[in-house]
Amino acid sequence: MSNVLSTGMVKQVMSLETHIAGSEDRLLDSLHIGSRNSASYITARRAVTFHPSSAASWKPQGVRLLRFNLADQSGWLDGSTLRLAFTITNTREEGALTPVVDSPASMLRRVRIVANGGAVVEDVEEYGRTYQMFSEMLPAQKRFNNVTEG
Secondary structure, three states, X not given: OOOOOOHHHHHHHXXXXXXXXXXXXXXXXXXXXXXXXXXXXXXXXXXXXXXOOOOOOOOOOXXXXXXXXXXXXOOOOOHHXXXXXXXXXXXXXXXXXXXXXOOHHHHOOOEEEEEOOOEEEEEEOOHXXXXXXXXXXXOHXXXXXXXXXX
């Protein structure tokens, strides 16, 4: 056997190397966990926490308004990534709290989103019912993920 390749074989090897170098490795869509929606104009992503500006705790007979000031001069808020997190404390001595809905968001009666100090962007009067109704219509796996996240 000769250690010298024919010129035809060299061209085929070069062509294959060129093809491999120009191709992109991709996972199956079901295994791909990265962001599907991205663009070159997205330069950063930050996780931030905003605390309520109205009160620190709420009781059934006390303050019933949650107000958050989400002012940030250097970025945009992606509403699909917004999460409201809070702790529910049982003030009764008898009986445990048993959730009857997927999320505490169903406890909210009304949600208003006001931008720039006065422009009403959204005003959902029966937010809890609306949230629960949309939650019921989600596919089972997405609903399970939402419940697990909460």
